[in-house]
Amino acid sequence: MFPRPIEQRSRAARVGYQLALPVALLLWLLPLLGVAVTSLKPASDLASGNYFGLPSHLAFSNYADVFNNSPIGQYIWNSFKVTIPTVIGTLVLSSLTGFALGIYRFRGNIVIFFMFVAGNFVPFQILMVPVRDMTVNMGLYNTTTGLVLFHIAFQTGFCTLFMRNFIRALPRALIEAARVEGVSEVRIFWYIVLPLMRPAIAALSVLIFTFIWNDYFWATVLTTSASTQPVTAGLYALNGLWIAQWQLVSAGAIVAAMPPVLMFFLMQRHFIAGLTLGAVK
Amino acid sequence: MSLASTERRSRSWWREHQQRLTPYVFLIPGLIFFLVYVIIPIFESFWLSGFKWDGLGEKTWIGMANYRELFDDEAFYTSLKNNIIWLVLYLLAVPAGLFIAIFLNQRVRGIRVYKSFFFFPFVISQVVVGLIFAWFYAPNFGLFYLLVEKLTGTGIAVLADPDLVTYGIIAAGLWPQIAYCMILYLTGLNAVDPEQVEAARLDAAKGWKMLWYVILPQLRPATFIAVVVTVIGALRSFDLVSIMTDGGPFGSSRVLSFYMYEQALSEYGYRMGYGASIAVILFLIMMVFISGFIWKMVEDERQGN
Incomplete structure (x- = not known):
């Protein structure tokens, strides 16, 4: 283990380490804590210059204000309407492509695979004008469907990489044995491979959920009105509206950040497994 | 020839060739999405960069003028x-x-x-x-x-x-x-x-x-x-x-x-x-x-x- 385990060190080092941990964490999360505290301050605190200290009383009313006086509820609903179909669509497409590229040897396999990988790295701006134009022509501009279709396509690149590598690591003997038994290819996919892909599916669902929930660029390019915009784009609009009302901006930001945060804490293991794919040989 | 036998024949044809065909069938939906929304737009952007265009009206070809600007x-x-x-x-x-x-x-x-x-x-x-x-x-x-x-x-x-x-x-x-x-x-x-x-x-x-x-x-x-x-x-x-x-x-x-x-x-x-x-x-x-x-x-x- 590197570095040397702290248990093997002197008592002073151990105590020092235990003290350093919370201090380091506090410094690391300082900006976030500041915003969290601000979101609970009554407006009068900010007006009277109490920026730093604790709130004079806990003003949960900021959160009520945010929900009652802004379309943030609608924004969040829109985010769900974009995120959940994208997760499902991407998983369906990429389990198929991952299976095709992971199991079979055929001409073009490696080229198609690296096309998915490379497409995944391109700057969004090179896609922006054509994708926006296409979405307008399909009559899907300023709809959540338009966003969903693009997200499914783009995320399929990353998910294909993930699924294919995952399927590659499965024992091939399993598939060979099934073939000898005369099981059809489609059934091999459905009854043998798909059940084994559960960990990959779990990891990708949390990752894609977070990526799509947090997407801001495409939200601003493909949607324009409060009835369709996801919460990231909505926050930008609200930020313009709430100039200098930091207690509201903070509360709004925290509300918008919540769903992926909950997702992360509930499914941490899968999340990290997905993110660190390939970090270990 | 009865309908049933045509169906049987096409099924057995599939069965015979399924190992070669399955990967293509499985790839098609994902590939179409990815080509339409990611790969083709890359080339389109290159092409569009030679035009003067407001996104709605006519495109005017201006060659390398955008790059010169x-x-x-x-x-x-x-x-x-x-x-x-x-x-x-x-x-x-x-x-x-x-x-x-x-x-x-x-x-x-x-x-x-x-x-x-x-x-x-x-x-x-x-x-x-x-x-x-x-x-x-x-x-x-x-x-x-x-x-x-x-x-x-x-x-x-x-x-x-x-x-x-x-x-x-x-x-x-x-x-x-x-x-x-x-x-x-x-x-x-x-x-x-x-x-x-x-x-x-x-x-x-x-x-x-x-x-x-x-x-x-x-x-x-x-x-x-x-x-x-x-x-x-x-x-x-x-x-x-x-x-x-x-x-x-x-x-x-x-x-x-x-x-x-x-x-x-x-x-x-x-x-x-x-x-x-x-x-x-x-x-x-x-x-x-x-x-x-x-x-x-x-x-x-x-x-x-």
């Missing part, structure tokens, strides 16, 4: 310069992430919770990160502003200062990026071969030497991914610039991705062709890195087989 455009050079600063400074996330990972790679009580909380900034959307740091830097009451004021006597309004603004935004971007690199390295450190470490310890290798000669070589896959995601992240930086400054003050915090968006969907009329030409330049810069990454991945793939 671009190379005389002050704002383009500002964006390009900022992109380079982003790229260089953003890479600090890699060593910083390694440092935190080493700090946290212990087995004391509650360490898992600490690891999750250190990773936390990565889970939050960049829009929220941008707002958090905008508040952090806010003149007169932001934590950072007050801290600097305490130390030097005068506060700095980072986001209003053309010379500092880009650095301020990059610092905000580094926060989640360091968390990302940290988690990659924590996973990597977990897989470091303990026997090699013990053997090196017996040879009295310690500290930096141990890290450099024994640990880092074993962390190479983690380092590779950390560098890839950081370079891509630096060149994709858009969200923070848009949220924190909208490119200002006086356009001094623009980066290519933001300037492209600004031009294409400008409030003074859409300039899709000009935007496309900026996107092409950004794409070409990115291609240098992407081809390097892909080349390395293909090599690994060959060795794996």
Whole structure:
């Protein structure tokens, strides 16, 4: 283990380490804590210059204000309407492509695979004008469907990489044995491979959920009105509206950040497994 | 011939050839989506960059005129310069992430919770990160502003200062990026071969030497991914610039991705062709890195087989 385990060190080092941990964490999360505290301050605190200290009383009313006086509820609903179909669509497409590229040897396999990988790295701006134009022509501009279709396509690149590598690591003997038994290819996919892909599916669902929930660029390019915009784009609009009302901006930001945060804490293991794919040989 | 027998024949035909056909059938839906929304638009953007187009009316072919204008455009050079600063400074996330990972790679009580909380900034959307740091830097009451004021006597309004603004935004971007690199390295450190470490310890290798000669070589896959995601992240930086400054003050915090968006969907009329030409330049810069990454991945793939 590197570095040397702290248990093997002197008592002073151990105590020092235990003290350093919370201090380091506090410094690391300082900006976030500041915003969290601000979101609970009554407006009068900010007006009277109490920026730093604790709130004079806990003003949960900021959160009520945010929900009652802004379309943030609608924004969040829109985010769900974009995120959940994208997760499902991407998983369906990429389990198929991952299976095709992971199991079979055929001409073009490696080229198609690296096309998915490379497409995944391109700057969004090179896609922006054509994708926006296409979405307008399909009559899907300023709809959540338009966003969903693009997200499914783009995320399929990353998910294909993930699924294919995952399927590659499965024992091939399993598939060979099934073939000898005369099981059809489609059934091999459905009854043998798909059940084994559960960990990959779990990891990708949390990752894609977070990526799509947090997407801001495409939200601003493909949607324009409060009835369709996801919460990231909505926050930008609200930020313009709430100039200098930091207690509201903070509360709004925290509300918008919540769903992926909950997702992360509930499914941490899968999340990290997905993110660190390939970090270990 | 009865219908049933045709069906039977086509079924047996499928059965005979299914091993060859299945991969294509399975690839088609994903491939169509990816081609239509990702691969073809790349070529379309190249083509569009030769036009003058407002996004609605007729396109007018103007050849290389967009590029000629671009190379005389002050704002383009500002964006390009900022992109380079982003790229260089953003890479600090890699060593910083390694440092935190080493700090946290212990087995004391509650360490898992600490690891999750250190990773936390990565889970939050960049829009929220941008707002958090905008508040952090806010003149007169932001934590950072007050801290600097305490130390030097005068506060700095980072986001209003053309010379500092880009650095301020990059610092905000580094926060989640360091968390990302940290988690990659924590996973990597977990897989470091303990026997090699013990053997090196017996040879009295310690500290930096141990890290450099024994640990880092074993962390190479983690380092590779950390560098890839950081370079891509630096060149994709858009969200923070848009949220924190909208490119200002006086356009001094623009980066290519933001300037492209600004031009294409400008409030003074859409300039899709000009935007496309900026996107092409950004794409070409990115291609240098992407081809390097892909080349390395293909090599690994060959060795794996």
